[in-house]
Amino acid sequence: MVNLLNWATGLHGYLFIGAVLFVLGTISIVSRKNAIGILLGIELVLNAAGINFVAFSKFRTGSIDGQVVALFIILIAAAEAAVALAIILRLYRLRETIDAGEANLMRN
Amino acid sequence: MMGAGALLRPRSKSNIGDKGIAYECGELPVGSAWVKFNIRFYVIAIVFIVFDVEMAAIFPPATIFRDAVLGQTPGLSPALVFLELFLFVGLLVAGLIYCWVRGDLEWVKGITGAVPKK
Amino acid sequence: MSNGLKLVLFAAQLLTVASAILVALHPNVLYASVSLLFAFLGVAVMFVYAGADFIAGAQVIVYVGGVTILILFAIMLTQWLYKMNLKDVPAKLGIPVVIVGVGLIPALYKVMRELAAFVEKNPAPDLEKFANLPKTGVIGQALLSNYVLPFEAITILLLGALVGAVWLARPR
Amino acid sequence: MNSANFANSLQTWIGIGPLWIWAIVSALAVLFLLALPFGGFATYVERKIAADMQDRVGPNRVGPYGILQFIADAFKMLGKEDFIPLGCDKFLFNLAPVLVVMGACAAFAALPLSKYLIGADVNIGILFILSVTTLIAPGILLGSWSSANKWSLLGGLRAAAQIVSYEIPVALSILPVILISGSLQIGRMVELQGWSWTAEGLKQFHFWNAFHNPFTFISMILLFIGGLAETNRIPFDLPEAESELVSGFNTEFSGMRFGLYALAEFADVFVMCAIVTALYLGGWQIPFLNLDELWVTLPTFLIALIQLTVFLAKTFTLVFVVMWLRWTLPRLRVDQLMGLCWKGLVPIALFNVLGTAAWMWIFKGQSIAQLLYKLVSG
Numbered sequence: 001m002v003n004l005l006n007w008a009t010g011l012h013g014y015l016f017i018g019a020v021l022f023v024l025g026t027i028s029i030v031s032r033k034n035a036i037g038i039l040l041g042i043e044l045v046l047n048a049a050g051i052n053f054v055a056f057s058k059f060r061t062g063s064i065d066g067q068v069v070a071l072f073i074i075l076i077a078a079a080e081a082a083v084a085l086a087i088i089l090r091l092y093r094l095r096e097t098i099d100a101g102e103a104n105l106m107r108n
Numbered sequence: 109m110m111g112a113g114a115l116l117r118p119r120s121k122s123n124i125g126d127k128g129i130a131y132e133c134g135e136l137p138v139g140s141a142w143v144k145f146n147i148r149f150y151v152i153a154i155v156f157i158v159f160d161v162e163m164a165a166i167f168p169p170a171t172i173f174r175d176a177v178l179g180q181t182p183g184l185s186p187a188l189v190f191l192e193l194f195l196f197v198g199l200l201v202a203g204l205i206y207c208w209v210r211g212d213l214e215w216v217k218g219i220t221g222a223v224p225k226k
Numbered sequence: 227m228s229n230g231l232k233l234v235l236f237a238a239q240l241l242t243v244a245s246a247i248l249v250a251l252h253p254n255v256l257y258a259s260v261s262l263l264f265a266f267l268g269v270a271v272m273f274v275y276a277g278a279d280f281i282a283g284a285q286v287i288v289y290v291g292g293v294t295i296l297i298l299f300a301i302m303l304t305q306w307l308y309k310m311n312l313k314d315v316p317a318k319l320g321i322p323v324v325i326v327g328v329g330l331i332p333a334l335y336k337v338m339r340e341l342a343a344f345v346e347k348n349p350a351p352d353l354e355k356f357a358n359l360p361k362t363g364v365i366g367q368a369l370l371s372n373y374v375l376p377f378e379a380i381t382i383l384l385l386g387a388l389v390g391a392v393w394l395a396r397p398r
Numbered sequence: 399m400n401s402a403n404f405a406n407s408l409q410t411w412i413g414i415g416p417l418w419i420w421a422i423v424s425a426l427a428v429l430f431l432l433a434l435p436f437g438g439f440a441t442y443v444e445r446k447i448a449a450d451m452q453d454r455v456g457p458n459r460v461g462p463y464g465i466l467q468f469i470a471d472a473f474k475m476l477g478k479e480d481f482i483p484l485g486c487d488k489f490l491f492n493l494a495p496v497l498v499v500m501g502a503c504a505a506f507a508a509l510p511l512s513k514y515l516i517g518a519d520v521n522i523g524i525l526f527i528l529s530v531t532t533l534i535a536p537g538i539l540l541g542s543w544s545s546a547n548k549w550s551l552l553g554g555l556r557a558a559a560q561i562v563s564y565e566i567p568v569a570l571s572i573l574p575v576i577l578i579s580g581s582l583q584i585g586r587m588v589e590l591q592g593w594s595w596t597a598e599g600l601k602q603f604h605f606w607n608a609f610h611n612p613f614t615f616i617s618m619i620l621l622f623i624g625g626l627a628e629t630n631r632i633p634f635d636l637p638e639a640e641s642e643l644v645s646g647f648n649t650e651f652s653g654m655r656f657g658l659y660a661l662a663e664f665a666d667v668f669v670m671c672a673i674v675t676a677l678y679l680g681g682w683q684i685p686f687l688n689l690d691e692l693w694v695t696l697p698t699f700l701i702a703l704i705q706l707t708v709f710l711a712k713t714f715t716l717v718f719v720v721m722w723l724r725w726t727l728p729r730l731r732v733d734q735l736m737g738l739c740w741k742g743l744v745p746i747a748l749f750n751v752l753g754t755a756a757w758m759w760i761f762k763g764q765s766i767a768q769l770l771y772k773l774v775s776g
Contacts, residue, residue: 005232008239011342014272017239019334024250027327036300040249040262043293047269058276060345062356064364067278068373071365074288075380078161079387081293082154085300086394089150092304149559151395152736153299156562157292158388163569164284165381167525168366170573173755174580177763186759188370193755197748199381203388204744212392213740260490263536283525291532295562298539360521362582
């Protein structure tokens with residue numbers, strides 16, 4: 001039990017969680033049809049990247065750079081969410097759907 | 109607290125007759141409860157999130173302003189931090205003015221004026 | 227760090243993974259976004275334990291207070307497309323992707339383990355001192371020295387995002 | 399996360415047991431000794447003040463002057479049927495009040511009750527409070543959505559839009575204090591607002607932040623207005639406007655779940671008033687008196703007690719003002735509400751931030767009080 005705790009709270013644990021979040025986010029992006037669901041997946045992936053940056057800043061470099069990049073990730077993720085949701089709203093009003101597969105206006 | 113309540117309260121059978129129906133001033137509810145709502149809520153939320161993010165970004169530079177002014181941080185001039193704050197406020201004001209002029213902050217379009225001209 | 231504190235972190239990690247699984251696989255979009263909220267909270271706790279106190283605060287303010295609200299608004303605005311149960315039908319690729327994705331985790335883990343072993347052999351000299359430092363001021367100084375240009379670029383990007391998003395969302 | 403907190407002092411006093419047990423104990427202590435009694439007692443005070451203003455008697459049956467009314471109310475809430483209306487989303491219906499209470503009560507952990515009495519003086523203190531209180535908005539939104547009622551949904555949407563909008567002026571009005579004190583740690587912010595009668599001591603103390611410079615005074619008023627709106631109090635109580643929306647987002651909630659909502663609202667009012675007190679009105683500092691400069695050295699517990707009293711007196715005065723306003727001001731319209739936030743408070747708050755920064759730069763961080771003292775003493 002103590003071994004498991006030490007493993008999980010060390011660098012391994014952080015990287016593992018990061019990898020799992022990344023994979024789950026990717027699954028969500030690919031497997032969902034709802035555009036909002038895809039956005040949820042993107043947020044998970046960005047969080048996974050943030051975890052890795054913060055973990056390496058704590059366990060490896062001991063400098064602030066990793067955390068600054070994590071802050072940038074948070075800022076950009078929020079801006080991206082705002083724009084993405086605005087696009088979804090536009091899609092909803094134009095086509096009465098938020099199914100990502102039906103957003104094919106450019107193809108026709 | 110929910111647990112304490114579960115122990116104390118008398119058992120009773122829920123949802124007999126009309127009891128479970130949503131309360132809408134005594135009338136029976138008409139249609140779905142999940143109505144389509146004003147899109148304004150959404151626009152306000154978008155404006156909010158950008159401001160919120162800028163807020164999170166300005167907290168770290170704001171904390172070092174005092175030390176810079178008192179000259180306790182070598183190599184960091186207060187002018188730089190002030191310029192940073194000024195840029196931050198300037199960008200927020202620019203965004204705010206844009207939304208204001210284009211009428212995105214109006215709740216009811218056409219009544220309070222400031223309707224964008226096409 | 228005492229074992230009790232480690233236990234709290236471990237619980238937060240379990241919460242994060244469990245919520246992330248729900249986010250990826252729950253058919254109801256509303257429930258997926260609620261569990262996303264808990265995943266954000268779990269990640270914030272992990273940040274606190276990694277000595278990133280300010281990042282954790284920013285994470286909660288921006289994600290829980292901002293992004294989640296925006297997503298909930300979006301779901302509530304468009305819910306009538308999905309009837310009452312908000313069921314999201316998985317795309318055609320759904321199930322194969324899940325299988326491939328779960329199969330990917332061991333491969334990722336192997337790479338990661340080698341990396342972590344390398345890192346633990348070569349840690350930086352004063353990790354302990356760094357971990358206990360209050361980070362907000364340090365981040366502030368970094369933002370005003372090494373990272374001035376990216377920081378300004380991101381501020382302008384945010385302004386652009388505001389203008390663009392509002393233009394897209396404006397009712398007309 | 400570091401520095402003095404309940405858990406550490408408990409552990410050193412008692413001498414045994416791992417730290418995390420004491421962390422849990424202290425968290426529970428904050429919740430049960432502070433948040434719950436205040437939430438309950440505030441309902442009594444609110445009714446009593448309301449009665450006084452309307453020339454009625456108010457609660458007067460349970461105990462002397464009806465003072466035990468809130469305990470009776472608590473037991474009534476506990477004894478009520480655990481009722482979930484038809485068509486509800488059961489999971490979210492149960493989750494929502496918990497989220498709201500969590501957001502309101504977790505903030506108590508970082509309130510500086512005295513120099514020696516603070517749940518956790520974390521070095522991101524004010525950011526911690528800002529971030530845990532953001533849990534309230536999703537909680538209200540989910541609760542209103544899950545109760546399958548049109549009025550609830552409308553009330554919840556209004557509440558969420560209002561709370562998130564007013565978060566901007568609140569955060570912007572906190573920014574001047576961060577500029578002045580150069581830290582996010584609340585204990586440090588309060589410490590700097592002290593006073594000293596020696597020129598040497600006055601170099602670090604600059605008296606209450608509200609009187610630091612003209613801009614901070616305006617900021618304090620903005621913070622108070624924003625706090626009123628964040629807690630859905632009159633004149634910003636549109637989400638629960640009973641003449642329009644039955645009871646707003648908590649229409650379908652009954653029994654203990656409604657109790658949790660009410661508790662969270664009062665706890666939130668306390669937190670907002672405590673933030674205004676700690677950030678702008680000197681927290682536990684007594685005006686023009688420095689307890690360390692007395693001719694006798696007071697024991698620590700006495701200092702803690704005096705400071706606690708001062709802090710609570712200031713906070714309760716603000717809470718009284720909040721309840722007073724309820725019977726003074728009419729409710730705003732929804733477009734006025736958003737207009738006030740985005741076209742009134744936000745520009746003024748931005749102006750205040752720049753103004754405070756300019757003042758800091760010109761006067762090398764000195765407050766009006768420090769400058770006056772220098773002028774008088776030559």
